[in-house]
């Protein structure tokens with residue numbers, strides 16, 4: 174099970190979180206209290222070179238120019254499409270694509286998994302925010318027997334206290350968290366450590 178710590182805002186925060194050895198770090202380029210500039214993204218990706226940690230840029234309905242600039246100028250490994258992007262748009266980024274859907278999407282699970290993205294991320298229900306809301310949904314609504322669990326990414330209100338149960342119940346390929354490992358709006362290394370430990374059964378490796 175891979176882990177993504179999302180909403181990193183500075184090189185310093187990236188370095189602190191990297192010590193806990195997540196598989197992915199996320200930076201938000203969409204309108205958000207966590208939004209960062211492309212220049213900062215480049216500084217973060219440069220600072221993580223050689224660590225093996227992949228950097229994911231989170232966008233809501235980007236243009237092709239914006240997504241391409243994220244990969245080429247920002248040095249991103251993946252683009253996370255967190256809006257209402259079409260199948261055709263997302264497919265252009267196969268090999269570098271995460272497609273997020275709110276748990277209350279109008280699309281069926283089978284339609285969501287028809288998107289040719291590397292991961293299909295199921296997040297909190299869409300209400301006020303597109304993402305990073307810290308709101309949990311009922312994991313038992315996921316049709317685990319019929320979806321491609323090797324591409325399933327789980328997010329939405331996860332934290333060090335509920336992650337062991339979520340991981341055990343859902344067994345996704347990727348787990349994504351933001352609010353649940355923050356204190357006062359900043360990433361909290363102790364919470365990140367506890368979160369990853371509770372997924373990896375006591376080992377941070």
Ligand SMILES: O=C(O)c1ccccc1NCC(=O)[C@H](O)[C@H](O)COP(=O)(O)O
Nearest residue numbers: 179205304305306307329330350351352
């Ligand atoms: O984090 C944001 O502010 C954000 C804003 C707009 C679109 C997506 C956003 N975050 C995407 C993520 O990948 C979060 O990690 C995911 O939504 C889970 O967030 P949380 O419930 O806070 O753990």
